[in-house]
Amino acid sequence: xxxxxxxxxxxxxxxxxxxxxxxxxxxxxxxxxxxxxxxxxxxxxxxxxxxxxxxxxxxxxxxxxxxxxxxxxxxxxxxxxxxxxxxxxxxxxxxxxxxxxxxxxxxxxxxxxxxxxxxxxxxxxxxxxxxxxxxxxxxxxxxxxxxxxxxxxxxxxxxxxxxxxxxxxxxxxxxxxxxxxxxxxxxxxxxxxxxxxxxxxxxxxxxxxxxxxxxxxxxxxxxxxxxxxxxxxxxxxxxxxxxxxxxxxxxxxxxxxxxxxxxxx
Ligand SMILES: [Zn+2]
Ligand SMILES: [Zn+2]
Numbered sequence: 263x264x265x266x267x268x269x270x271x272x273x274x275x276x277x278x279x280x281x282x283x284x285x286x287x288x289x290x291x292x293x294x295x296x297x298x299x300x301x302x303x304x305x306x307x308x309x310x311x312x313x314x315x316x317x318x319x320x321x322x323x324x325x326x327x328x329x330x331x332x333x334x335x336x337x338x339x340x341x342x343x344x345x346x347x348x349x350x351x352x353x354x355x356x357x358x359x360x361x362x363x364x365x366x367x368x369x370x371x372x373x374x375x376x377x378x379x380x381x382x383x384x385x386x387x388x389x390x391x392x393x394x395x396x397x398x399x400x401x402x403x404x405x406x407x408x409x410x411x412x413x414x415x416x417x418x419x420x421x422x423x424x425x426x427x428x429x430x431x432x433x434x435x436x437x438x439x440x441x442x443x444x445x446x447x448x449x450x451x452x453x454x455x456x457x458x459x460x461x462x463x464x465x466x467x468x469x470x471x472x473x474x475x476x477x478x479x480x481x482x483x484x485x486x487x488x489x490x491x492x493x494x495x496x497x498x499x500x501x502x503x504x505x506x507x508x509x510x511x512x513x514x515x516x517x518x519x520x521x522x523x524x525x526x527x
Contacts, residue, residue, distance in 0.1 A: 268333040275386030322403035325510040334390030335376035380473040395499040401460035408452035415446040
């Protein structure tokens with residue numbers, strides 16, 4: 263697997279991704295420490311629940327870093343333009359480089375990106391043709407992890423049996439209520455935000471429209487290529503193997519040449 267790293271220099275983006283990472287770190291540290299591990303040690307829950315939480319957490323942070331550090335589809339300085347595709351290329355008036363249709367110039371990153379969806383400060387990167395699948399994975403896993411966290415926070419108070427072997431002097435025992443309230447607040451915000459973002463991204467992919475195209479002056483035109491949801495997702499994820507759609511640690515190969523050229527605008 264060959265991973266090409268892409269790093270955007272933007273202090274505001276670093277702050278945003280730092281907040282997202284902080285939320286992940288807080289919950290991955292405190293939810294097992296306060297809820298899962300003590301209940302497992304007292305025999306209230308099976309070990310599989312602890313393992314599944316760590317798996318969801320690992321997949322979420324892997325998708326975050328892959329989406330942030332993957333090349334979104336930056337155009338090379340001197341691109342090779344096949345003769346048959348020349349009519350679909352145009353000159354960017356900001357960076358003076360040739361780019362295929364549906365590309366967009368990102369002012370935060372300072373370059374053009376193929377089939378750019380939008381620039382996301384929360385991953386400090388553009389979302390374009392080559393990392394859109396990773397962004398979709400991130401929305402999915404963040405949704406799963408925040409829901410898992412909310413359910414565990416809820417169960418801690420209303421469902422699980424009381425813990426008997428707690429060290430009352432420990433910091434986490436003394437501040438358990440406050441720590442879990444912060445976790446539940448983060449869970450509500452993340453679950454609400456990620457669910458709406460995942461739904462918007464998914465409908466954009468299924469109707470073959472980027473966020474930029476949706477917001478552009480062409481928004482009144484009729485969009486939506488006739489294609490199945492399986493084909494739309496396979497094209498974005500670069501594979502028809504559905505299991506691989508959920509794996510962040512792999513590279514993406516475009517299913518067909520010229521995907522970025524198909525245009526409705
Ligand atoms: Zn440009
Ligand atoms: Zn950008």
